[in-house]
Amino acid sequence: MAAPVRAQQPDQSDEGADHDGCxxxxxxxxDEVEPQRQNRLYDQIGERVRALPGVPAFAVxxxxxxxxxxxxxxxxxxxxxxxxxxxxxxxxxxxxxxHSGTVGAALTAANMGLSGLAVSVGAGNPIHYDxxxxxxxxxxxxxxxxxxxxxxxxxxxxLPLAELRGVQPARLAPFGTVRTTLGETIxxxxxxxxxxxxxxLDSDTDTALVVAGYVAVTPLVGIRAAVDVELEAAAxxxxxxxxxxxxx
Numbered sequence: 036m037a038a039p040v041r042a043q044q045p046d047q048s049d050e051g052a053d054h055d056g057c058x059x060x061x062x063x064x065x066d067e068v069e070p071q072r073q074n075r076l077y078d079q080i081g082e083r084v085r086a087l088p089g090v091p092a093f094a095v096x097x098x099x100x101x102x103x104x105x106x107x108x109x110x111x112x113x114x115x116x117x118x119x120x121x122x123x124x125x126x127x128x129x130x131x132x133x134h135s136g137t138v139g140a141a142l143t144a145a146n147m148g149l150s151g152l153a154v155s156v157g158a159g160n161p162i163h164y165d166x167x168x169x170x171x172x173x174x175x176x177x178x179x180x181x182x183x184x185x186x187x188x189x190x191x192x193x194l195p196l197a198e199l200r201g202v203q204p205a206r207l208a209p210f211g212t213v214r215t216t217l218g219e220t221i222x223x224x225x226x227x228x229x230x231x232x233x234x235x236l237d238s239d240t241d242t243a244l245v246v247a248g249y250v251a252v253t254p255l256v257g258i259r260a261a262v263d264v265e266l267e268a269a270a271x272x273x274x275x276x277x278x279x280x281x282x283x
Contacts, residue, residue, distance in 0.1 A: 117149060120144075123153075126157050128241040141186045148183055149183065152187050157193030174187060189250065190250070203244050203252065206239055
């Protein structure tokens with residue numbers, strides 16, 4: 036069983052669990068778990084929302100990663116085999132993957148011993164959720180058949196399915212399709228803006244591939260200790276504290 040976690044953006048219109056693309060998820064035999072718009076309190080397990088016939092769906096007032104954790108603990112029934120996170124309206128490429136709730140849910144799944152699939156689609160009006168859902172459903176089989184803790188980040192251009200140029204393995208780009216910049220300070224409030232960038236990227240990076248019309252597929256690993264520097268870091272902190280190696 037796969038449990039999708041659909042991350043919503045407050046500034047994006049959303050039709051709940053009935054948006055285009057649910058057919059592909061239903062065929063894969065999945066339950067839907069959806070974050071509610073406001074992440075206020077985490078003491079409610081969730082409430083049922085409308086879904087396709089035979090597809091249990093819940094809305095949970097919590098971040099995507101926490102939903103994965105409580106789902107893994109059995110809050111919504113049997114624990115899933117795979118977590119499918121998305122479809123996020125807007126790409127999660129380059130360094131933005133570090134801050135992505137969609138990708139974070141898939142990485143949390145791996146941390147809980149499960150595999151995870153994160154699916155995002157390029158921004159636009161309209162957004163081709165149907166294309167991203169078809170691509171995501173196609174990727175789910177590979178993830179489910181892979182060893183536990185496999186995480187795959189899939190970014191889909193905002194195009195009709197017939198206009199996709201193909202699927203390519205992708206390195207993480209130094210940045211995503213937009214960059215965070217500082218705007219004016221108005222009445223003591225700092226304005227933070229997202230702006231498109233004209234910087235050129237290597238053609239085999241995820242951001243460049245999505246812009247060029249390709250589906251970008253990137254396996255990810257979670258946080259790991261940098262074992263080659265851990266002794267050096269510990270020694271530096273110990274010295275700064277004035278502790279001798281004998282004291283430790």
